[in-house]
Amino acid sequence: MTLNRSFPLAALGLLLGASLAQAAAPAQPKLIRRGAYLVSIAGCHDCHTPLKMGPKGPEPDMTRMLSGHPDSLKMPPAPKLPEGPWGWAGSLTMTAFTGPWGVSYSANLTPDKETGLGSWTEAQFLQMVRTRRHLGQGRPILPPMPVQNLQLVSEPDLKAIFAYLQSIPAVHNRVPVPIEPAATPIPMH
Amino acid sequence: MRALLLPVLALTPALAKAPAPPRLLSQTGLYAAPGVVAARNLAYAPQYPLWTDGAAKARWIHLPAAIDGREEAGWVFPVGTKAWKEFAFGGRKVETRLLWKTGPRTWVFASYAWNEAQTDAVLVPEGGLADAAEVAPGLRHGIPSRTDCRDCHGQERVEVLGFTALQLSPDRDPGALHGEPLRPGLITLKDLVARRLLRGARPDLLTRPPRIEADPATRTALGYLQANCATCHRADRPIPGLDLDLRPQAALRTALAPGSFPVPGQPESRILSPGHPERSALLHRLASRNPVSQMPPLGTVRVDRAAVDHLRRWIADLPPVPSH
Numbered sequence: 090m091t092l093n094r095s096f097p098l099a100a101l102g103l104l105l106g107a108s109l110a111q112a113a114a115p116a117q118p119k120l121i122r123r124g125a126y127l128v129s130i131a132g133c134h135d136c137h138t139p140l141k142m143g144p145k146g147p148e149p150d151m152t153r154m155l156s157g158h159p160d161s162l163k164m165p166p167a168p169k170l171p172e173g174p175w176g177w178a179g180s181l182t183m184t185a186f187t188g189p190w191g192v193s194y195s196a197n198l199t200p201d202k203e204t205g206l207g208s209w210t211e212a213q214f215l216q217m218v219r220t221r222r223h224l225g226q227g228r229p230i231l232p233p234m235p236v237q238n239l240q241l242v243s244e245p246d247l248k249a250i251f252a253y254l255q256s257i258p259a260v261h262n263r264v265p266v267p268i269e270p271a272a273t274p275i276p277m278h
Numbered sequence: 279m280r281a282l283l284l285p286v287l288a289l290t291p292a293l294a295k296a297p298a299p300p301r302l303l304s305q306t307g308l309y310a311a312p313g314v315v316a317a318r319n320l321a322y323a324p325q326y327p328l329w330t331d332g333a334a335k336a337r338w339i340h341l342p343a344a345i346d347g348r349e350e351a352g353w354v355f356p357v358g359t360k361a362w363k364e365f366a367f368g369g370r371k372v373e374t375r376l377l378w379k380t381g382p383r384t385w386v387f388a389s390y391a392w393n394e395a396q397t398d399a400v401l402v403p404e405g406g407l408a409d410a411a412e413v414a415p416g417l418r419h420g421i422p423s424r425t426d427c428r429d430c431h432g433q434e435r436v437e438v439l440g441f442t443a444l445q446l447s448p449d450r451d452p453g454a455l456h457g458e459p460l461r462p463g464l465i466t467l468k469d470l471v472a473r474r475l476l477r478g479a480r481p482d483l484l485t486r487p488p489r490i491e492a493d494p495a496t497r498t499a500l501g502y503l504q505a506n507c508a509t510c511h512r513a514d515r516p517i518p519g520l521d522l523d524l525r526p527q528a529a530l531r532t533a534l535a536p537g538s539f540p541v542p543g544q545p546e547s548r549i550l551s552p553g554h555p556e557r558s559a560l561l562h563r564l565a566s567r568n569p570v571s572q573m574p575p576l577g578t579v580r581v582d583r584a585a586v587d588h589l590r591r592w593i594a595d596l597p598p599v600p601s602h
Contacts, residue, residue, distance in 0.1 A: 190570065191570050203519065204519070206518070208516075208518045213518060219425055220425055220426075220429060222575065224518060224519070224520070225429075225517075226510050226575070227510075227517075227575050228569055228570055228572070228575050229575075266540050267570050268542065268570075269542065270570075271542070
């Protein structure tokens with residue numbers, strides 16, 4: 090009896106709770122902490138925070154944290170790789186890569202409005218993961234980004250990652266667009 | 279108790295669940311008998327069709343009530359609307375897609391793959407079907423996933439892209455690329471009004487039907503961009519960092535905006551560079567089927583040569599933009 094009476098109220102409470110949670114977006118310290126944890130263990134910094142040379146060797150340049158390939162670093166044409174088994178190469182910053190897919194650069198994940206995720210909505214971020222497409226609806230997201238791993242992340246955790254990325258310092262850094270592989274024939278019919 | 283809970287659930291859109299699509303195309307209401315389309319389903323042909331690698335297409339819509347046409351660029355379809363689009367290559371039906379409005383904010387998306395005997399089509403898994411038919415030597419047509427369907431038709435406000443005031447306008451563009459002439463049996467705006475299937479539209483809709491006002495070459499180019507590009511590139515669904523709106527009223531303004539946009543080997547390239555097709559990223563993307571650069575990014579594996587040729591000529595003839 091008690092259970093029966095409480096169930097609709099609990100459901101109502103859950104629904105109202107969900108609505109209130111959606112309304113209270115800006116300050117979400119717990120969510121942001123969770124996102125920071127996920128970003129650190131998922132290896133996002135490995136490619137999205139450029140490496141610089143330090144006294145003990147390459148180290149992440151935290152002044153450019155998660156801002157992707159530095160636009161100041163103009164890459165020369167990609168090296169021509171021999172016919173296998175070597176298949177791809179990367180820059181010393183670990184932010185530019187060349188392989189059979191062409192040349193790709195790691196994206197700016199900081200909340201800069203013009204060059205990062207600053208103008209993205211949470212829904213667009215989720216759509217990007219769901220579709221594995223650039224900006225959620227363009228070309229496929231390119232190697233070596235392991236977007237297939239990100240697709241296994243639960244929606245609450247993806248929202249935590251997005252909340253964290255929106256909370257970090259914005260870095261104005263326009264990452265170059267990828268370069269298609271020159272040798273790939275374009276079908277013309 | 280149940281009476282208390284149900285209204286709460288009904289008010290929560292997130293909990294509204296669309297029904298599963300039927301397993302067979304023949305169970306969706308398209309046919310009255312095998313191979314015979316039911317009379318209640320109206321055939322139509324948009325004046326600016328989407329390029330799908332040269333597929334022959336047939337389309338039908340079932341409207342159980344009138345469309346709310348108060349917003350000309352955003353018709354609201356009645357609950358129960360069903361729209362089908364059939365794709366055939368080389369004379370064989372390959373797939374039929376279904377859009378079904380099941381609630382005020384819920385749509386079912388489904389694709390059906392035709393069987394070998396061409397007698398019926400079976401529901402395709404949610405992830406699509408990568409290899410459905412050969413459309414040219416070595417090139418295969420894939421049936422899109424339901425996520426792909428929503429990419430073009432919309433996430434929340436779903437649109438039947440070929441069934442709009444502009445697409446059904448009797449003032450059809452004679453130069454429309456791959457356009458079908460109107461033939462008896464294809465529904466038009468006039469039919470919709472006569473059958474009371476469109477309400478709230480402006481009073482002069484039939485005397486002044488929608489039309490892209492421009493010289494013939496520009497009209498055709500903008501119509502093509504509307505059908506093939508503007509489902510994603512539009513200001514009311516902005517893509518972060520890309521202020522590009524390829525709907526007819528905004529295409530020239532936004533595509534001619536200053537700023538570089540890369541074309542390999544062309545340092546001066548822009549989205550649209552008047553007089554310089556070779557520097558126009560829009561044309562480069564349209565003529566590419568490299569996954570890094572091709573546009574549209576899905577639904578096609580063959581370049582639309584007729585469109586590339588028309589747009590190349592059109593861009594070459596565009597007057598230069600004055601620099602400030």
